[in-house]
Amino acid sequence: MDVAVIGGTGAEGFGLAMRLAAAGHHVTIGSRDAGRGAESAAKASELVGEALDGTDNASAASGMGRDGVVAVTVPFEGHAEIYRSIKDAVPPGAVVLDATSPLATAVGGRPWQVLRPWHGSAAEQAKAILGDGPRVVAGLHTIAAEALQALGHDVDSDVLLCADDPEAKQRVGSLLDGIPGMRWVDCGRLEMARVAEPLTALLVSINRTYKIKDSGFRIVGRDTWGSSGGPSEGSSGGPSG
Amino acid sequence: MDVAVIGGTGAEGFGLAMRLAAAGHHVTIGSRDAGRGAESAAKASELVGEALDGTDNASAASGMGRDGVVAVTVPFEGHAEIYRSIKDAVPPGAVVLDATSPLATAVGGRPWQVLRPWHGSAAEQAKAILGDGPRVVAGLHTIAAEALQALGHDVDSDVLLCADDPEAKQRVGSLLDGIPGMRWVDCGRLEMARVAEPLTALLVSINRTYKIKDSGFRIVGRDTWGSSGGPSEGSSGGPSG
Numbered sequence: 001m002d003v004a005v006i007g008g009t010g011a012e013g014f015g016l017a018m019r020l021a022a023a024g025h026h027v028t029i030g031s032r033d034a035g036r037g038a039e040s041a042a043k044a045s046e047l048v049g050e051a052l053d054g055t056d057n058a059s060a061a062s063g064m065g066r067d068g069v070v071a072v073t074v075p076f077e078g079h080a081e082i083y084r085s086i087k088d089a090v091p092p093g094a095v096v097l098d099a100t101s102p103l104a105t106a107v108g109g110r111p112w113q114v115l116r117p118w119h120g121s122a123a124e125q126a127k128a129i130l131g132d133g134p135r136v137v138a139g140l141h142t143i144a145a146e147a148l149q150a151l152g153h154d155v156d157s158d159v160l161l162c163a164d165d166p167e168a169k170q171r172v173g174s175l176l177d178g179i180p181g182m183r184w185v186d187c188g189r190l191e192m193a194r195v196a197e198p199l200t201a202l203l204v205s206i207n208r209t210y211k212i213k214d215s216g217f218r219i220v221g222r223d224t225w226g227s228s229g230g231p232s233e234g235s236s237g238g239p240s241g
Numbered sequence: 242m243d244v245a246v247i248g249g250t251g252a253e254g255f256g257l258a259m260r261l262a263a264a265g266h267h268v269t270i271g272s273r274d275a276g277r278g279a280e281s282a283a284k285a286s287e288l289v290g291e292a293l294d295g296t297d298n299a300s301a302a303s304g305m306g307r308d309g310v311v312a313v314t315v316p317f318e319g320h321a322e323i324y325r326s327i328k329d330a331v332p333p334g335a336v337v338l339d340a341t342s343p344l345a346t347a348v349g350g351r352p353w354q355v356l357r358p359w360h361g362s363a364a365e366q367a368k369a370i371l372g373d374g375p376r377v378v379a380g381l382h383t384i385a386a387e388a389l390q391a392l393g394h395d396v397d398s399d400v401l402l403c404a405d406d407p408e409a410k411q412r413v414g415s416l417l418d419g420i421p422g423m424r425w426v427d428c429g430r431l432e433m434a435r436v437a438e439p440l441t442a443l444l445v446s447i448n449r450t451y452k453i454k455d456s457g458f459r460i461v462g463r464d465t466w467g468s469s470g471g472p473s474e475g476s477s478g479g480p481s482g
Contacts, residue, residue, distance in 0.1 A: 112429060114436065116357070156461045160443070188353060188446035195355065195439040202401070202436045205429035206460065209469045214462050219447065220397045221456035228450045 001175055002068035004060035006030045006086060009040040012099060013073035015148025016140070017041075021050040022151060023178035028053040030060030032085075047151070057082065062089035069175055071097040072126065073140070076115065077106035079122055083129040092133035095168040098123040098193075099140035101200035112205040114198045121193035123162065135168035137161055138193035139176070139184070141200045144214040154181025157216025158225065160199070161185065162192040173226055185225040242416055243309035245301035247271040247327060250281040253340060254314035256389025257381070258282075262291040263392065264419035269294040271301030273326075288392070298323065303330035310416055312338040313367065314381070317356065318347035320363055324370040333374035336409040339364040339434075340381035342441035353446040355439045362434035364403065376409035378402055379434035380417070380425070382441045385455040395422025398457025399466065401440070402426065403433040414467055426466040 005017040008029030021027045021044065029044065031037035034056040041054025053060075061070050070090055074082050079100050090096065100122040104113035119125045123138035130136065139161040147155050159176050161184050163169040173184040187196055199217065206215045219225060246258040249270030262268045262285065270285065272278035275297040282295025294301075302311050311331055315323050320341050331337065341363040345354035360366045364379035371377065380402040388396050400417050402425050404410040414425035428437055440458065447456045460466060 112433065185447060186450045187443060188450055192353065192443060192446050195443045198436040198439075202428055202433060205433050206426060207462075209427045209429055210463055210466075211469075212462050216461045218459045218461055219456055220459055221447075221453055222451055225451075228452075 001025045002028075002064055003175065004028045004030055004064050004068065004070045006057045006061060006070060006072040006082060007074035007078075008054075009036055010073060010075070011145035012140070012148065013071070014040060014044065015145050016071060016073060016099075017052060018044050018048050018151060019148055019179045020175065021045075021048045021052050025175065025178070028055060028060045028063060030055060030057035032057060034059070058086050058089035061086040062091065064094055065091055066093045069095045069097055069172060070134075071099065073099045075106060076100055076102045076122060080125060080129060083126050087130055090130060090134050094134045095171050096126065096130065096134045096136045097140070097172050098126045098136055098138050100126075101141050101197045103201060112201045112208065114201045120191055121197050123190055123193040123197070127190065135163065135165040136190060137163040137168050137172045138190060138196060139172060141197050142203065142217045143182070144203070144216065147214045147216070155179055156181055156214075156218075158182070158219050159184045160187045160196045160217075160219075162187045162190050162196055164190045170227055177226065183225050185219045186228050242266045243269075243305055244416065245269045245271055245305050245309065245311045247298045247302060247311060247313040247323060248315035248319075249295075250277055251314060251316070252386035253381070253389065254312070255281060255285065256386050257312060257314060257340075258293060259285050259289050259392060260389055260420045261416065262286075262289045262293050266416065266419070269296060269301045269304060271296060271298035273298060275300070299327050299330035302327040303332065305335055306332055307334045310336045310338055310413060311375075312340065314340045316347060317341055317343045317363060321366060321370060324367050328371055331371060331375050335375045336412050337367065337371065337375045337377045338381070338413050339367045339377055339379050341367075342382050342438045344442060353442045353449065355442045361432055362438050364431055364434040364438070368431065376404065376406040377431060378404040378406075378409050378413045379431060379437060380413060382438050383444065383458045384423070385444070385457065388455045388457070396420055397422055397455075397459075399423070399460050400425045401428045401437045401458075401460075403428045403431050403437055405431045411468055418467065424466050426460045427469050
């Protein structure tokens with residue numbers, strides 16, 4: 001699959017880019033500056049042993065077409081600006097994965113505190129800026145950057161996906177299922193991101209209390225997650241995790 | 242330990258009362274009506290095979306003293322009123338476990354939607370009403386009533402505890418550790434309830450998507466949870482789960 005990682009020079013995006021390249025996907029790292037994007041891509045290529053591309057954010061997004069995924073991994077303070085900068089580049093109907101948590105660090109607060117975005121969540125803010133064309137999926141808030149970057153280790157946390165479009169959710173889920181140890185759980189509509197995004201802050205608080213770096217969540221109550229298997233979800237298969 | 246379960250005639254409170262009685266604690270079920278409290282206690286006693294007491298909410302709370310726990314398990318629509326009704330009965334210094342999630346059902350909304358209480362969370366609302374004497378701990382939002390009532394089965398979900406007072410958090414944690422399968426995780430200060438309480442809505446959404454009844458959370462990243470082991474946490478042991 002073709003994947004653009006907008007903000008892919010940051011810790012979370014860089015880890016995601018490497019994991020997806022290692023899983024065999026064609027990854028383009030986007031950055032505000034095309035040169036830094038290319039630099040990060042070269043570094044990631046060396047670490048993973050697979051070729052990644054790098055360029056500016058808008059070029060990375062525009063290259064995805066309808067079949068790819070545009071993953072946006074940026075801090076909340078740059079979230080609206082980055083979305084405005086790629087808005088015209090994201091193809092109509094494209095699937096956009098928003099991984100931003102509205103941490104209070106955006107306004108000088110602490111990483112275990114969250115802001116309440118005007119639209120309800122960062123993902124809904126992304127949707128408001130992008131308009132009705134692209135299909136936004138919220139996810140990855142429960143995955144630490146450290147866990148993504150530790151290529152030799154399985155990721156020990158579930159991804160909670162929220163989206164209004166079942167096919168978009170399924171596509172992102174299938175993409176993330178390729179990362180060892182990762183499973184995706186269908187958490188409902190995009191507005192559920194209001195609950196899922198602040199979980200980053202809860203994990204930061206737990207990490208702080210126990211002096212660890214990569215606490216995470218596993219959902220229990222069923223043996224397998226991923227596609228809920230309803231007829232409205234299409235014919236795609238279940239999770240691999 | 243002496244435990245009062247305020248609102249113990251509801252599904253969550255009744256399940257908690259039975260679990261704690263089964264673990265050997267002395268449980269008093271509180272209700273708005275003393276007769277209904279006694280009735281529920283008789284029913285629970287029969288199901289568990291251990292004697293529970295039942296009375297009105299204020300009498301149940303006032304009987305706890307400084308060494309017990311007052312657990313409040315009421316829907317958000319009755320939360321403020323119930324706290325005002327027991328305020329003068331809760332002994333100063335008592336430990337209060339608030340298990341309420343501010344679900345939108347309180348105002349006719351859906352159980353996968355949440356309200357934002359004025360004080361930030363239901364638990365902070367409880368603290369605002371009770372004043373500085375009692376020590377409020379938020380928890381149990383990730384435990385389904387069905388799971389508590391299924392006495393023959395281990396509970397497969399972690400309890401996320403938030404409180405400003407480490408000793409109060411530890412006391413509630415030790416109490417809940419006695420319930421088979423349950424573990425408690427220290428999630429930081431009471432204000433983290435703003436993130437933990439809405440998890441009930443997320444689990445409702447997951448249950449709805451997958452047509453199940455008791456999804457839950459397990460925290461990963463460490464082998465044991467419970468007390469974080471810092472010197473300020475006292476000499477109590479780790480979790481049993």
